[in-house]
Amino acid sequence: MRVTKGGTDMYCPSCKEVTTCKAVPAAQVTYNPSDYGQRKYYIKHDDIQFFQRGRECLSCGHEFVSAEVDLQFLEELVELRDALSEIKGNAEAYVKESAAASVSLEKLSESLGVLRALKVYKSAKKS
Ligand SMILES: [Zn+2]
Known part of the structure; x- marks a missing residue:
């Protein structure tokens, strides 16, 4: 199933190619309630600040979390x-x-x- 609208073209780690992926809540992917927020950092490495986004590949259905660093x-x-x-x-x-x-x-x-x-x-x- 390939959808051309309603997503962002990006690399899917499962398909191993650029596909269209829609945004989903990261917590839906990780099952971790602390992932409802997008802004993240590591306690021991507070110089590493990033935004995470849950993604669902519209080609294969694989869900993953991407990070903007x-x-x-x-x-x-x-x-x-x-x-x-x-x-x-x-x-x-x-x-x-x-x-x-x-x-x-x-x-x-x-x-x-x-x-x-x-x-x-x-x-x-x-x-
Ligand atoms: Zn995929």
Whole structure:
């Protein structure tokens, strides 16, 4: 069902394309009574102030909440996401390398054990 009037063309996260979405109360989407107001902020991040709007995609019926934020905040979010992705990649490499190092250390310990046993054997043979 595609309706050309009575909505705003915007990206639907379900359709993954620009569709016409109508405004609905955000609380209708979240089932959270505190979402009746449009003006929102995070208590621990009061520099992040935004307006939220409930949306219903007129193509697929998916309901979601959109937020109107300062573009600079969005760009900061993208930078943080990239940095987090890099940290995650490094952490995965670290875990992989440390597992390999652990195996090497275990083999080294076994070798040392063999050497110690040989030394004990040799010294026992001499006496
Ligand atoms: Zn949709």
